[in-house]
Amino acid sequence: MATAQNATTRLRAVKKRLLAERERLEQELHDIMERTSHAADFEMATEISTYDDHPADLASETFEREKDLALEGNIQDLLDKVNTALEKIDEGTYGICDSCSVEINASRIEALPWASLCLNCQDRLEGR
Numbered sequence: 001m002a003t004a005q006n007a008t009t010r011l012r013a014v015k016k017r018l019l020a021e022r023e024r025l026e027q028e029l030h031d032i033m034e035r036t037s038h039a040a041d042f043e044m045a046t047e048i049s050t051y052d053d054h055p056a057d058l059a060s061e062t063f064e065r066e067k068d069l070a071l072e073g074n075i076q077d078l079l080d081k082v083n084t085a086l087e088k089i090d091e092g093t094y095g096i097c098d099s100c101s102v103e104i105n106a107s108r109i110e111a112l113p114w115a116s117l118c119l120n121c122q123d124r125l126e127g128r
Contacts, residue, residue: 010106014113015089018082021113025079032072036065081114088116097121 088094095104099121108115117125 011089011094014094014109015086017113018086018089022079022082022086025075025082029072029075029079032068032075036068036072078114081116084116085114099125 085094088096095109096102097104097118098116100118102118104115104118108119115122
């Protein structure tokens with residue numbers, strides 16, 4: 001009985017962490033999208049007068065925009081993993097490897113609560 005209570009307590013703690021991580025990622029995604037939107041608006045407003053801009057300034061703006069787009073993609077990917085983990089908690093399939101169906105090690109879950117593969121399957125996927 002105590003083991004079932006411990007598992008339930010651990011699952012609640014993991015869900016709380018995942019919900020907090022989802023909130024953080026959504027805020028970060030919102031901030032990036034807002035920043036890129038403002039940059040696009042500014043770029044459109046100044047497009048006519050680009051002859052005044054130094055090429056290095058334009059390159060910096062392009063770099064920043066590309067960096068934000070890459071970050072947006074990475075954050076969205078992680079957000080998808082967090083949402084999938086939360087769905088698995090609700091379905092009762094959380095902590096089970098998507099590939100081999102064994103239980104994912106507790107220390108891996110502690111480190112990456114959105115992990116969907118056990119360490120062996122993750123290593124195999126990455127070619128290690």
